[in-house]
Amino acid sequence: MAQETISTDVVIIGAGPCGLFAVFELGLLDMKCHLIDILDKPGGQCAELYPEKPIYDIPALPVVSGQELTERLMEQAAPFGPQYHYNEMVEEVQKLEDGRFRVKTDGGLVFEAKVVVIAAGGGSFQPKKPPIPGIEAYEGKSVFYAVKRMETFRNKKVLISGGGDSALDWTINLQPIAQSMQLIHRRDGFRAAPDSVNKMHALVEEGKMKFHLGQITALHGDNGQLTGVTAKGNDGKDYEIECDTLLPFFGLTMKLGPIANWGLNLHENLIPVDTEKFQTSEPGIFAIGDINTYPGKLKLILSGFHEAALMAQAAFKYANPDAKVTFQYTTSSTSLQKKLGVA
Amino acid sequence: MRIILVDGKGREHELEAMEGWRVMEIIRDYGFPIVAECGGACACGTCQVEVDPEWSAKLHEPREDELDQLDQNYGGEWSRLSCQLIMSAELDGLRLRLSDIAIREAA
Numbered sequence: 001m002a003q004e005t006i007s008t009d010v011v012i013i014g015a016g017p018c019g020l021f022a023v024f025e026l027g028l029l030d031m032k033c034h035l036i037d038i039l040d041k042p043g044g045q046c047a048e049l050y051p052e053k054p055i056y057d058i059p060a061l062p063v064v065s066g067q068e069l070t071e072r073l074m075e076q077a078a079p080f081g082p083q084y085h086y087n088e089m090v091e092e093v094q095k096l097e098d099g100r101f102r103v104k105t106d107g108g109l110v111f112e113a114k115v116v117v118i119a120a121g122g123g124s125f126q127p128k129k130p131p132i133p134g135i136e137a138y139e140g141k142s143v144f145y146a147v148k149r150m151e152t153f154r155n156k157k158v159l160i161s162g163g164g165d166s167a168l169d170w171t172i173n174l175q176p177i178a179q180s181m182q183l184i185h186r187r188d189g190f191r192a193a194p195d196s197v198n199k200m201h202a203l204v205e206e207g208k209m210k211f212h213l214g215q216i217t218a219l220h221g222d223n224g225q226l227t228g229v230t231a232k233g234n235d236g237k238d239y240e241i242e243c244d245t246l247l248p249f250f251g252l253t254m255k256l257g258p259i260a261n262w263g264l265n266l267h268e269n270l271i272p273v274d275t276e277k278f279q280t281s282e283p284g285i286f287a288i289g290d291i292n293t294y295p296g297k298l299k300l301i302l303s304g305f306h307e308a309a310l311m312a313q314a315a316f317k318y319a320n321p322d323a324k325v326t327f328q329y330t331t332s333s334t335s336l337q338k339k340l341g342v343a
Numbered sequence: 344m345r346i347i348l349v350d351g352k353g354r355e356h357e358l359e360a361m362e363g364w365r366v367m368e369i370i371r372d373y374g375f376p377i378v379a380e381c382g383g384a385c386a387c388g389t390c391q392v393e394v395d396p397e398w399s400a401k402l403h404e405p406r407e408d409e410l411d412q413l414d415q416n417y418g419g420e421w422s423r424l425s426c427q428l429i430m431s432a433e434l435d436g437l438r439l440r441l442s443d444i445a446i447r448e449a450a
Contacts, residue, residue: 131417131444185414186417191407232419234420250415250416
């Protein structure tokens with residue numbers, strides 16, 4: 001991983017709708033943005049939790065899906081050349097002596113920015129952990145919540161738990177390289193692409209893998225190395241499954257995560273801001289969208305857009321204390337239209 | 344109309360219920376530890392309860408989105424989302440247990 005520091009005007013933490021629209025508003029003021037998101041795609045909750053659910057309260061769009069809203073915001077932000085960094089979680093935000101900020105991610109990226117915008121929604125998406133006693137001792141050694149490198153699982157006796165797309169996809173993809181493959185799920189129905197479910201059933205028919213009905217209740221092994229699990233079947237009876245690797249796939253949940261360690265004032269896991277600048281307790285760090293709180297706050301995408309517009313003005317002034325801002329409209333200003341690439 | 348709720352320590356509580364209310368709302372009103380983060384939209388799975396097997400058959404079958412949440416939140420055979428159970432006369436006396444999952448989420 002390159003250790004070179006990326007210098008920019010703005011680091012936006014979170015590439016959901018508010019982060020994406022902030023690129024537009026900051027871009028009109030000539031501020032260049034880098035967006036960092038823990039997910040592998042833009043859109044935040046819109047993309048991860050409800051990509052296909054219709055949204056009815058975006059002005060001028062009577063109905064739009066989370067997916068489409070994300071695509072349109074990306075298109076609107078594109079003229080300003082935002083840089084996206086996916087699969088990265090911001091771990092540290094540190095103020096430098098010159099008033100700028102150093103931002104570090106878990107993947108080793110380092111940024112220096114004039115301002116930081118936290119548009120992190122409910123926080124960072126993290127895998128849901130199954131409530132099996134003592135599972136922490138195995139995590140990272142023989143229990144994994146994601147597949148980073150398939151090679152890790154070559155010649156392993158893999159047990160996958162879950163019934164969604166991730167569980168099914170990895171069952172099918174890892175089966176050819178694993179020594180053995182087993183899948184356990186609480187019911188004989190799946191919320192996954194029917195094609196994947198059919199493929200899994202075919203592998204079971206061919207004797208290439210096993211499918212178990214039930215729920216894991218205990219892990220067995222030593223020093224973090226799994227040797228097997230106990231599962232409870234739907235008949236209430238316990239049975240044993242031999243495996244040396246467990247991959248639980250139960251979807252994602254949102255946790256505030258490292259934001260709690262950045263020295264900002266927090267209120268019930270939200271970041272209090274003023275409603276003029278949407279600035280946090282640390283000048284130069286702004287918070288917009290679901291992550292912030294103020295009297296009368298509504299967690300609406302619409303409100304986040306408004307917050308982005310006002311924040312952008314304040315962020316520009318923080319970064320350029322001596323510059324004069326002339327407020328302009330995109331309908332009439334040729335200079336704004338040039339920035340948008342339409343004049 | 345009432346619900347019998349068994350808490351995490353095995354103690355029984357009798358809750359006054361009202362027709363048409365979501366069981367989740369009744370449990371939450373009494374201050375028991377459930378988050379019900381999504382407010383009853385069947386989108387978070389944090390209001391999970393275990394229904395007494397004898398009562399289970401009297402409930403409507405879970406819809407696909409409820410099953411999906413139970414899948415993702417480690418539901419057992421008798422698990423339901425309390426936000427999807429609506430009180431009616433037939434459910435007077437409904438016996439439930441707070442699930443360990445809900446308790447963990449609320450901790």
